[in-house]
Amino acid sequence: MVEPVEPGMDVEAPVLVTGGTGTLGRAVVRGLLARGRAVRVLSRRPRPVGGREPYQWATGDLATGEGADAAVTGAGVIVHCATTLGRGDVAATRNLAEAAHRGGSRPHLVYISIVGVDRVPLPYYRAKLAAERVVVESGLPWSILRATQFHDLIARITDAQRLSPVALALAGVCFQPVAAQEVAERLAALATGEPAGRVPDMGGPRVRDHAELTRATLGARGRHRPVLPLRLPGAVFRGYRAGGHLAPDRAVGRITYEEYLAGTVR
Numbered sequence: 021m022v023e024p025v026e027p028g029m030d031v032e033a034p035v036l037v038t039g040g041t042g043t044l045g046r047a048v049v050r051g052l053l054a055r056g057r058a059v060r061v062l063s064r065r066p067r068p069v070g071g072r073e074p075y076q077w078a079t080g081d082l083a084t085g086e087g088a089d090a091a092v093t094g095a096g097v098i099v100h101c102a103t104t105l106g107r108g109d110v111a112a113t114r115n116l117a118e119a120a121h122r123g124g125s126r127p128h129l130v131y132i133s134i135v136g137v138d139r140v141p142l143p144y145y146r147a148k149l150a151a152e153r154v155v156v157e158s159g160l161p162w163s164i165l166r167a168t169q170f171h172d173l174i175a176r177i178t179d180a181q182r183l184s185p186v187a188l189a190l191a192g193v194c195f196q197p198v199a200a201q202e203v204a205e206r207l208a209a210l211a212t213g214e215p216a217g218r219v220p221d222m223g224g225p226r227v228r229d230h231a232e233l234t235r236a237t238l239g240a241r242g243r244h245r246p247v248l249p250l251r252l253p254g255a256v257f258r259g260y261r262a263g264g265h266l267a268p269d270r271a272v273g274r275i276t277y278e279e280y281l282a283g284t285v286r
C-alpha cells in the first residue's frame with residue numbers, strides 16, 4: 021500500500037528506496053532529499069505514528085512481493101538497500117525487479133552489494149552475489165556498488181559482547197570499515213545519474229586489524245577489558261584472513277573509525 025500524497029509533496033517519478041528505514045537507507049533518503057529528489061520509502065511496517073518526514077511511504081514485503089507493485093508504480097529510480105540478511109535477498113530482489121517490469125516505467129535499479137561477495141564463501145555473500153546477478157539479468161537499466169563493512173557493523177560485533185569479561189576479535193582478520201553515510205552519498209549520486217553498471221568498489225580509509233578496531237571500540241565506550249584474538253577454522257574465515265572482503269586500492273572513504281566512534285555513545 022502506498023500512502024496518499026500530502027498536499028505540496030512532490031511525488032513526480034519518485035526515487036523508491038527499499039530498506040529506507042535501515043542504517044544505509046535512511047542516509048540514502050537524506051542524500052536524495054538534499055538533492056531535491058522526491059522519495060518514496062518501502063518498509064514492511066506502516067509509517068510510525070506522528071512521522072511527518074517529507075517523503076511518501078509504501079508498505080510492502082519484498083520476501084513475498086506483497087505491496088511491491090504499488091511501491092514501484094511511477095518510480096523512475098529504485099535504490100535497493102533492503103536486506104533480509106540471508107538467502108532471502110535473492111527472492112526479494114527478484115520480486116522487486118519483476119514488479120518494476122510489470123510497472124512498465126523501466127526504472128534505473130541501483131543495488132548495494134559487498135566487496136568480496138565473489139571471494140569469501142559466506143552464505144550471505146553468496147546470496148548477495150546471486151542478487152547482483154538478478155539485477156544484471158533483470159532487463160532494467162542498472163548500477164551496482166560494492167562497499168566494505170560499515171563502521172556500525174564493526175562496532176556492533178564488540179558491543180554485542182558487552183557482558184563478556186573479554187572481547188573476542190578475529191585473529192588474522194582485517195577490516196576496512198567505511199561510513200554508511202559516505203556510501204549513501206555515492207548511492208544518491210548514482211541514483212541521480214545515468215545507469216553505470218558495476219561501478220568501482222568503495223572502501224573505508226584504512227585497512228585495520230580486527231583486534232585494533234576492537235580496542236578502539238572498547239576505549240570509546242569506556243569499557244576496559246582484554247581483547248582475545250580467536251582463530252576460527254573454515255573456508256569463510258580463511259577468506260576473511262586472505263582479505264577477500266577488502267578494497268585497499270579503493271580506500272576512498274574519508275571518515276575514520278575513531279571519528280565514527282566519537283559520534284556514537286552506547
Ligand SMILES: NC(=O)c1ccc[n+]([C@@H]2O[C@H](COP(=O)([O-])OP(=O)(O)OC[C@H]3O[C@@H](n4cnc5c(N)ncnc54)[C@H](OP(=O)(O)O)[C@@H]3O)[C@@H](O)[C@H]2O)c1
Nearest residue numbers: 039041042043044063064081082083102103168169170173
Ligand atoms: N552493514 C554493512 O556493513 C554493509 C556493508 C556493505 C553493504 N551492505 C548492504 O547495504 C544494505 C543495507 O544494509 P544495512 O546495514 O543498512 O541494513 P539494515 O540496517 O539491517 O536495514 C535493513 C532494511 O531492510 C528492510 N527489509 C528487511 N526485510 C525486508 C523485506 N522482507 N521487505 C522489505 N524490506 C525489508 C528493513 O526495513 P523494515 O524493517 O522497515 O521493513 C530495513 O530498512 C544491505 O543490502 C547490505 O547487504 C551492508
